[in-house]
Amino acid sequence: MRKVKTLGLLGTGVIGGGWAARALHFGIDVLAADVKPEMEAWIRGAVQNAEGSLARLTLAPLPAKGKLSFTTDLNAMAAQVDFIQENIPEQLELKQRILAQVSRHAPADVVIASSTSGLMPTDLQRDMQHPERFLVAHPFNPVYLLPLVELVGGRQTSVAAIEAASRFFIYIGMHALKVRREVPGHLTDRLQEALWREILHMVNEDVATTGELDDSIVYGPGLRWAAMGTNLIYHLAGGESGMRHMLRQFGPALKWPWTKLEAPELTESLIDKMVAGTQEQAAGRSIRELERLRDGYLVAIQQVLKQYNIGAGATLRALEERLYEDSAAGARQRIQGSIEEGALLRLVDTEVRPEWIDYNGHMTDSRYLQVFGDATDALLRYAGVDDAYRASGRALFTAETHVTHVSEARALEALYVTTRVLELDDKRLRLLHALHRKSDDALVATAEQVYLHVSAGKVTAMEADLRSSLARVHAAQAHLPLPPQAGRVGKLAAR
Numbered sequence: 303m304r305k306v307k308t309l310g311l312l313g314t315g316v317i318g319g320g321w322a323a324r325a326l327h328f329g330i331d332v333l334a335a336d337v338k339p340e341m342e343a344w345i346r347g348a349v350q351n352a353e354g355s356l357a358r359l360t361l362a363p364l365p366a367k368g369k370l371s372f373t374t375d376l377n378a379m380a381a382q383v384d385f386i387q388e389n390i391p392e393q394l395e396l397k398q399r400i401l402a403q404v405s406r407h408a409p410a411d412v413v414i415a416s417s418t419s420g421l422m423p424t425d426l427q428r429d430m431q432h433p434e435r436f437l438v439a440h441p442f443n444p445v446y447l448l449p450l451v452e453l454v455g456g457r458q459t460s461v462a463a464i465e466a467a468s469r470f471f472i473y474i475g476m477h478a479l480k481v482r483r484e485v486p487g488h489l490t491d492r493l494q495e496a497l498w499r500e501i502l503h504m505v506n507e508d509v510a511t512t513g514e515l516d517d518s519i520v521y522g523p524g525l526r527w528a529a530m531g532t533n534l535i536y537h538l539a540g541g542e543s544g545m546r547h548m549l550r551q552f553g554p555a556l557k558w559p560w561t562k563l564e565a566p567e568l569t570e571s572l573i574d575k576m577v578a579g580t581q582e583q584a585a586g587r588s589i590r591e592l593e594r595l596r597d598g599y600l601v602a603i604q605q606v607l608k609q610y611n612i613g614a615g616a617t618l619r620a621l622e623e624r625l626y627e628d629s630a631a632g633a634r635q636r637i638q639g640s641i642e643e644g645a646l647l648r649l650v651d652t653e654v655r656p657e658w659i660d661y662n663g664h665m666t667d668s669r670y671l672q673v674f675g676d677a678t679d680a681l682l683r684y685a686g687v688d689d690a691y692r693a694s695g696r697a698l699f700t701a702e703t704h705v706t707h708v709s710e711a712r713a714l715e716a717l718y719v720t721t722r723v724l725e726l727d728d729k730r731l732r733l734l735h736a737l738h739r740k741s742d743d744a745l746v747a748t749a750e751q752v753y754l755h756v757s758a759g760k761v762t763a764m765e766a767d768l769r770s771s772l773a774r775v776h777a778a779q780a781h782l783p784l785p786p787q788a789g790r791v792g793k794l795a796a797r
């Protein structure tokens with residue numbers, strides 16, 4: 303199957319918009335197709351709305367943003383893209399017809415996936431050409447922040463299609479959960495539906511309001527679910543002997559008629575109670591406001607979970623590791639060439655992303671540190687400080703930074719960083735980074751930084767290989783004249 307450079311979207315509503323925002327953010331071009339021309343403005347707005355929270359998800363170096371195009375010609379879209387994600391309304395006949403149609407225009411090595419919440423892949427692929435490249439890839443709203451995507455193959459789906467889809471979704475920062483066999487509602491929606499039915503029963507019977515039922519999740523199980531789900535948490539509920547004890551102790555309750563599972567009749571009175579209850583919970587806040595609130599905490603939760611390398615945080619950590627490694631791989635060849643020529647190292651090529659701009663229209667201070675940090679990261683990865691090195695408890699920590707601002711960096715301006723090793727000993731490294739504008743090579747800013755080699759919280763000597771890689775760079779640059787900005791932070795000897 304193809305490597306995905308351009309993602310084709312079929313249907314650009316809530317879910318299509320979410321896919322677009324996620325793919326564009328991680329450098330994939332998007333060609334969006336919808337029967338309604340007015341959806342172009344809508345999807346552009348949806349992508350813009352998602353940008354603020356997506357930009358806060360990770361500070362790892364990102365590839366240049368993808369480009370978004372729109373068409374109402376579904377067949378032309380299918381002929382031009384490397385992967386198609388279908389997000390049209392949840393109606394079996396409509397999806398069957400449109401999937402069959404686009405499959406006749408998409409080359410055989412283009413995977414076609416459906417976002418369907420619960421339809422079966424075997425039914426959806428029935429009339430398609432090359433049905434083996436079809437699968438269900440069910441995401442969760444907001445697609446740009448929630449990493450889960452359930453992958454479900456139908457009777458005709460090939461392993462190659464599932465594997466290619468999985469690689470692509472992981473590339474754009476997702477957790478691809480392969481569902482062993484197709485069942486209506488896949489995995490997650492079956493679980494959600496069970497809870498949802500109980501909620502409707504309890505509201506219907508005036509046992510609780512919508513707000514009280516949400517509180518019963520938000521203050522308790524919801525917090526546990528985010529990292530451990532239901533089963534692992536219940537394993538903990540059984541004390542030392544875990545799940546076995548838990549089942550013995552609480553097993554008999556399974557026979558009691560706690561839950562109903564058959565959905566209640568959706569009467570007008572039940573609908574009114576659900577609407578009034580959720581309106582009271584919204585307390586006058588618009589859907590947009592509530593979405594911003596939700597997106598903000600979804601980013602924050604994932605960053606906390608990253609510290610524990612668990613659940614969605616583990617997905618985010620793996621994504622960041624890949625982004626740093628991709629950026630370092632781009633720099634690696636250039637570093638080798640520069641060492642041979644005794645030149646400055648060009649470690650980072652980037653652009654001023656719109657979300658880096660402050661209220662004055664310039665790149666905001668913290669982003670300078672981020673870009674210089676990315677340059678240091680690329681150099682250290684080249685020299686041998688990778689994830690395994692850090693996992694062994696050793697790292698180089700920033701002890702001091704001095705930034706000099708020379709000229710302005712504006713939105714979308716292309717920039718690059720050059721780096722010089724000013725000093726090096728067993729335990730310390732002093733670098734001078736220079737940030738340049740690509741268009742005219744003008745100097746934008748410099749950063750002089752001192753790093754200490756630390757192991758288990760103490761300053762220690764670097765490993766010999768690391769030290770000699772850095773020494774090679776230092777020796778190769780020794781003949782270069784010292785720039786005027788050098789020497790502003792404490793010299794090694796003084797420390």
Ligand SMILES: NC(=O)c1ccc[n+]([C@@H]2O[C@H](COP(=O)([O-])OP(=O)(O)OC[C@H]3O[C@@H](n4cnc5c(N)ncnc54)[C@H](O)[C@@H]3O)[C@@H](O)[C@H]2O)c1
Nearest residue numbers: 313314315316317336337389390391392417418419441443
């Ligand atoms: N909304 C969710 O929370 C959610 C979550 C996961 C999966 N899904 C699934 O994603 C799919 C889309 O859901 P949504 O909520 O984005 O719906 P939506 O109504 O917001 O968007 C559907 C889009 O499809 C377009 N469309 C209709 N017919 C079309 C056609 N023949 N060709 C091209 N475009 C066409 C519509 O113009 C609209 O823009 C459904 O299968 C749904 O089950 C939804």
